[in-house]
Amino acid sequence: MKMSGADIVLESLKRLGVDVVFGYPGGVVLPLYDRLPAHPEVRHILVRHEQGGGHMAEGYAKASGRLGVALATSGPGATNLVTAIQDAMMDSLPTLFVTGNVARNLLGKDGFQEADITGITMPAVKHNYLVMRVEDIAYTFAEGAYIATTGRPGPVHIDIPKDVFIEETEFVWPEKVSIRGYKPATTGHPGQVKKAAEIIDAAERPIIIGGHGVILGNAHDELRRFAEKTGTPVLNTLLGLGSIPRDHVLSYGMLGMHGSYEANHAASNADVIIGIGNRMDDRALGRFADFNPTAKLIHIDIDPAEHNKNVPAHVPIVGDVKLVLPQLIEAVSQNSHVDWLHWIDDLRQAHGHSMAVPSGPELSVQHIVRRISEMSPDATIVTGVGQHQMWAAQHMKFTRPHQLITSGGLGTMGFEVPAALGAQVARPGETVWAICGDGGFQMTLQELATMVDARTPVKMAIMNNGYLGMVRQWQELFYQDNYVSVAMTQPDFLKLADAYGIHAIRVTEKEQVDDAIREAEGHAGPVIVDFQVQAEGNVWPMVPAGAALKETVEAPRDASEVRS
Amino acid sequence: MKHTVVALVEDRPGVLNRVASLFRRRGFNIDSLAVGTTEEQGISRMTIVVDGGAGIVEQVEKQLYKLIDVVKVSDLTKEEAVIRELVLVKVRCNREQRRDVLDLVDIFRAQAVDVSPSSMIIQSVADEDRNDALIENLRPFGIRELTRTGRVAMVRGAKTTAVNESESAELQRFHHDSGRRPEGDLPFVSD
Ligand SMILES: Cc1cc2nc3c(=O)[nH]c(=O)nc-3n(C[C@H](O)[C@H](O)[C@H](O)COP(=O)(O)OP(=O)(O)OC[C@H]3O[C@@H](n4cnc5c(N)ncnc54)[C@H](O)[C@@H]3O)c2cc1C
Ligand SMILES: Cc1ncc(C[n+]2csc(CCOP(=O)(O)OP(=O)(O)O)c2C)c(N)n1
Ligand SMILES: [Mg+2]
Numbered sequence: 001m002k003m004s005g006a007d008i009v010l011e012s013l014k015r016l017g018v019d020v021v022f023g024y025p026g027g028v029v030l031p032l033y034d035r036l037p038a039h040p041e042v043r044h045i046l047v048r049h050e051q052g053g054g055h056m057a058e059g060y061a062k063a064s065g066r067l068g069v070a071l072a073t074s075g076p077g078a079t080n081l082v083t084a085i086q087d088a089m090m091d092s093l094p095t096l097f098v099t100g101n102v103a104r105n106l107l108g109k110d111g112f113q114e115a116d117i118t119g120i121t122m123p124a125v126k127h128n129y130l131v132m133r134v135e136d137i138a139y140t141f142a143e144g145a146y147i148a149t150t151g152r153p154g155p156v157h158i159d160i161p162k163d164v165f166i167e168e169t170e171f172v173w174p175e176k177v178s179i180r181g182y183k184p185a186t187t188g189h190p191g192q193v194k195k196a197a198e199i200i201d202a203a204e205r206p207i208i209i210g211g212h213g214v215i216l217g218n219a220h221d222e223l224r225r226f227a228e229k230t231g232t233p234v235l236n237t238l239l240g241l242g243s244i245p246r247d248h249v250l251s252y253g254m255l256g257m258h259g260s261y262e263a264n265h266a267a268s269n270a271d272v273i274i275g276i277g278n279r280m281d282d283r284a285l286g287r288f289a290d291f292n293p294t295a296k297l298i299h300i301d302i303d304p305a306e307h308n309k310n311v312p313a314h315v316p317i318v319g320d321v322k323l324v325l326p327q328l329i330e331a332v333s334q335n336s337h338v339d340w341l342h343w344i345d346d347l348r349q350a351h352g353h354s355m356a357v358p359s360g361p362e363l364s365v366q367h368i369v370r371r372i373s374e375m376s377p378d379a380t381i382v383t384g385v386g387q388h389q390m391w392a393a394q395h396m397k398f399t400r401p402h403q404l405i406t407s408g409g410l411g412t413m414g415f416e417v418p419a420a421l422g423a424q425v426a427r428p429g430e431t432v433w434a435i436c437g438d439g440g441f442q443m444t445l446q447e448l449a450t451m452v453d454a455r456t457p458v459k460m461a462i463m464n465n466g467y468l469g470m471v472r473q474w475q476e477l478f479y480q481d482n483y484v485s486v487a488m489t490q491p492d493f494l495k496l497a498d499a500y501g502i503h504a505i506r507v508t509e510k511e512q513v514d515d516a517i518r519e520a521e522g523h524a525g526p527v528i529v530d531f532q533v534q535a536e537g538n539v540w541p542m543v544p545a546g547a548a549l550k551e552t553v554e555a556p557r558d559a560s561e562v563r564s
Numbered sequence: 565m566k567h568t569v570v571a572l573v574e575d576r577p578g579v580l581n582r583v584a585s586l587f588r589r590r591g592f593n594i595d596s597l598a599v600g601t602t603e604e605q606g607i608s609r610m611t612i613v614v615d616g617g618a619g620i621v622e623q624v625e626k627q628l629y630k631l632i633d634v635v636k637v638s639d640l641t642k643e644e645a646v647i648r649e650l651v652l653v654k655v656r657c658n659r660e661q662r663r664d665v666l667d668l669v670d671i672f673r674a675q676a677v678d679v680s681p682s683s684m685i686i687q688s689v690a691d692e693d694r695n696d697a698l699i700e701n702l703r704p705f706g707i708r709e710l711t712r713t714g715r716v717a718m719v720r721g722a723k724t725t726a727v728n729e730s731e732s733a734e735l736q737r738f739h740h741d742s743g744r745r746p747e748g749d750l751p752f753v754s755d
Contacts, residue, residue, distance in 0.1 A: 104745065107745075118578065119578075119581070122578070122581060122582060122585055123585050123586075123589050126632070127632040129742065129743060130577070130578075130743045131742065131743070132742065132743055132744055132745060133741075133742070136738060136741075136742045139738050139742075140742065147632060178731070178735060179632060179739075180635050180727065180729045180731060181573075181574060181631070181632050181633055181634050181635040182632045303630070304626050304629070305623065305626035305627050305629070305630055307626075308619065308622060308623075309623060
């Protein structure tokens with residue numbers, strides 16, 4: 001039976017198990033929208049801006065570990081997706097972006113709403129396609145989804161001219177996909193594994209850096225077993241948080257620019273560093289040249305290009321963590337490093353003040369995020385970018401993979417609201433909190449209307465400090481208090497919520513925090529909590545840009561702050 | 565140091581763009597790049613001369629491999645290889661000078677491929693050093709136009725840089741043709 005290109009697109013999505021698409025219509029995708037009602041298995045969520053749709057696909061992918069899909073029309077619709085595509089690229093999220101384009105005879109002729117979108121997205125995707133024939137659609141979707149979800153995951157973009165949606169052909173779904181230029185790595189080289197095991201067995205002060213790859217590769221159990229067998233403390237990158245339960249005895253939290261004092265010093269004093277599924281990013285490692293140059297570095301990554309890119313690895317192991325870790329667990333001896341753990345614990349005790357929750361009467365973000373985490377330990381947490389993001393990373397106890405959803409590599413403000421919506425769609429019936437910056441919230445707040453339409457009961461905590469806080473902190477510390485364009489007059493967030501028909505709560509005092517959290521969670525629909533927090537708090541500790549981890553700067557000592 | 569990197573790529577629209585974009589984005593310096601068809605249908609061979617240390621070339625190779633359309637990458641720098649480049653030089657030359665130019669052509673085992681009363685086109689196929697030397701010797705006559713193809717290379721002996729995986733006709737059509745304008749009239753006019 002012959003089918004139109006539009007039907008083939010939707011049929012292909014079904015074959016791929018895609019049950020939701022975040023999209024926005026326009027002229028060239030009308031043939032596709034026309035056929036949506038005939039495919040009720042694919043739920044279409046009408047977003048309010050294509051960037052929002054892109055972040056929703058990312059949030060969905062992060063929360064579910066499955067392919068997230070966003071759809072847009074040609075020209076402006078397609079270019080609006082670009083921020084989300086680059087964000088998914090930086091954080092390796094399995095996502096598929098589908099755009100329409102002008103009909104084939106107008107391509108390259110500056111047709112109405114034509115953008116060379118495959119040219120634009122080329123450096124921002126794992127792979128992209130311009131489909132010029134209806135017969136190629138099914139294969140392109142099969143191959144594209146395969147590329148997006150395997151190996152090091154990433155965004156794939158498929159651009160389809162309008163008339164290709166309309167042409168008809170037989171639907172042929174490929175039995176299997178085979179790409180000679182794409183063979184994702186699997187097990188580690190046995191020789192490299194053996195070398196690594198010897199170094200690990202001889203280590204006195206080993207640490208593990210558990211990265212996002214552990215979560216993407218679904219290898220959190222393997223990570224825990226490996227850490228336990230070798231007695232090695234685990235530090236996490238921002239995106240690796242949740243790869244080991246934060247309450248595990250070997251979990252020592254985040255390292256990096258806003259990592260804890262003890263984590264950064266453990267990394268700087270280790271004799272063996274085992275990087276597992278992390279890309280040795282500058283925010284995590286500080287100045288590369290002085291990132292513990294004497295330690296032996298073992299680096300497990302599925303993408304060989306990450307080895308020796310930023311720091312030289314003594315033993316690079318190319319492979320999937322899910323397969324390499326069992327090889328390593330098998331090869332290493334049972335071990336423990338009690339003195340080393342004590343050394344780190346002592347540092348933590350002595351430097352507790354540097355990451356303390358303010359104990360005074362002020363309403364601090366640290367206190368709020370800590371309470372949300374304590375009262376709702378299983379909630380999925382989505383954040384924006386800025387101070388609130390770092391405080392969430394520092395003070396919330398992530399106990400499972402995919403629990404923290406945050407824009408790490410691109411650091412995209414405005415990620416929080418739409419990504420939380422996408423996460424809620426992936427996890428219906430569960431609690432999703434969006435920890436929002438008052439700045440970032442206003443970058444994508446149009447998606448509040450989508451939340452109402454899609455009935456996604458996200459709990460949005462706006463950390464209303466009246467500032468682009470993270471930038472203000474840099475101006476305070478590195479530009480001598482010269483505050484330029486960081487203070488903002490905020491709208492009345494309660495009235496704003498009211499306009500959307502969203503329940504809202506205002507919190508001005510510390511004592512109101514618990515009640516507000518309870519009230520928000522008790523409400524069936526989406527909720528906005530306007531937390532009017534202290535305006536000028538700073539995130540500590542901090543490794544200034546370009547400094548080494550061992551140069552971590554602590555909070556000025558203040559007797560009123562204690563750390564629980 | 566100059567490295568010769570040979571990449572076998574799917575002959576698809578945009579593949580040159582992908583490779584060029586990667587070099588620009590990662591800040592790798594390309595000295596020359598030559599592309600052409602190969603022994604395998606649907607596969608092009610790119611010969612890229614990259615300037616940089618061992619670390620840079622390692623990254624070049626690995627980043628190239630990340631492109632889905634790149635099937636195989638080989639670094640010929642450490643191999644015994646035949647290295648050639650074609651140069652065409654249009655040199656100013658009147659009747660009196662012709663003999664002198666032809667002497668140079670002989671010495672460099674080049675060829676004169678076109679003559680006019682005031683000029684001559686010299687063609688040379690050699691490695692870049694010999695071509696450089698020829699050009700320097702022709703310079704005093706006055707070079708009116710110069711074009712070079714960039715390096716192509718092939719490993720000596722039985723070893724090859726060829727792909728070892730062929731594709732089915734079906735897949736070949738997909739990987740080779742997809743993204744190209746179909747032949748003939750398009751059925752649809754856009755609104
Ligand atoms: C304001 C701000 C402050 C920040 N501060 C910090 C900070 O203090 N500390 C910090 O750590 N980060 C910080 N970040 C985040 C930082 O920018 C990076 O995003 C983060 O460090 C990257 O973590 P990652 O390398 O674990 O994850 P990714 O960047 O996602 O890299 C994952 C790696 O795992 C590999 N991989 C994927 N799947 C597999 C698999 N199956 N098997 C093996 N390998 C696999 C990939 O190839 C890749 O190399 C901050 C970001 C912002 C916006
Ligand atoms: C789209 C975008 N623009 C600019 C920035 C630079 N930036 C990083 S953090 C920050 C301030 C964020 O302010 P807010 O959302 O209020 O969070 P806060 O730091 O106050 O918690 C800015 C402007 C960014 N990360 N993303
Ligand atoms: Mg703010």
